[in-house]
Amino acid sequence: MSSTQPTPSLLDELAAASARFETASPGEIVSWAIETYSSSLTYACSFQDIVLLDIAVKAAPDLEVIFLDTEAHFPETLAYVEDVRRRYDLNLVVTHPDPAENPVPCGESGCCQGRKVAPLMRAVAGKDAWLTSVKRVDAQTRGDAPIISWDDKFGLVKINPLATWTDEDVAYYEKANDLPIHPLIPQGYLSIGCAPTTRPVAPGEDPRAGRWADSDKTECGLHG
Ligand code: SF4
Numbered sequence: 001m002s003s004t005q006p007t008p009s010l011l012d013e014l015a016a017a018s019a020r021f022e023t024a025s026p027g028e029i030v031s032w033a034i035e036t037y038s039s040s041l042t043y044a045c046s047f048q049d050i051v052l053l054d055i056a057v058k059a060a061p062d063l064e065v066i067f068l069d070t071e072a073h074f075p076e077t078l079a080y081v082e083d084v085r086r087r088y089d090l091n092l093v094v095t096h097p098d099p100a101e102n103p104v105p106c107g108e109s110g111c112c113q114g115r116k117v118a119p120l121m122r123a124v125a126g127k128d129a130w131l132t133s134v135k136r137v138d139a140q141t142r143g144d145a146p147i148i149s150w151d152d153k154f155g156l157v158k159i160n161p162l163a164t165w166t167d168e169d170v171a172y173y174e175k176a177n178d179l180p181i182h183p184l185i186p187q188g189y190l191s192i193g194c195a196p197t198t199r200p201v202a203p204g205e206d207p208r209a210g211r212w213a214d215s216d217k218t219e220c221g222l223h224g
């Protein structure tokens with residue numbers, strides 16, 4: 001947990017804004033975030049899809065975008081990140097695990113901590129707010145994700161502009177805007193993490209069933 005603590009009035013303001021944005025479009029939420037937090041806003045992109053990235057970077061081309069390179073990604077993910085970086089001329093920050101705490105990519109809880117959580121903690125230090133692509137339909141654990149909240153773990157405001165979107169909304173936006181699709185999605189990888197702990201899912205199977213399939217782990221620690 002971060003040592004940064006929000007005031008009660010800030011928590012009230014965030015809750016009110018979150019409620020107000022329940023029926024807003026992601027573009028409206030992103031515009032508010034950019035106006036409110038300016039260069040103290042960052043976006044940690046999973047690069048599973050680039051819907052929010054497209055919305056955010058069209059609104060703020062210099063927005064900082066973070067990619068958590070766990071050093072265990074699929075080669076297809078790294079190629080996709082590079083394609084997207086070039087397409088948008090991204091202000092991309094790539095994090096890496098600390099070699100001193102770099103266990104073999106294994107699926108154990110300390111693995112995500114060292115490869116994702118700790119690097120993100122370092123990357124967002126000094127920032128006031130971060131955007132994420134979390135959707136309520138992603139997983140049961142995300143079913144009540146607010147649009148705007150205080151992120152106690154990372155010590156800044158967390159903004160989920162796609163929280164109310166469905167997978168169909170995402171697919172529609174991708175098609176309407178001719179966005180590049182992660183090359184593993186057509187191969188059945190509907191939720192994409194690191195190569196050692198991600199498998200494709202069968203038609204009709206829960207998309208996140210392919211993540212940490214050999215354990216009861218369901219989140220990497222960034223969002224729960
Ligand atoms: S997703 Fe799997 S391999 Fe990647 S950091 Fe987390 S536990 Fe390790």
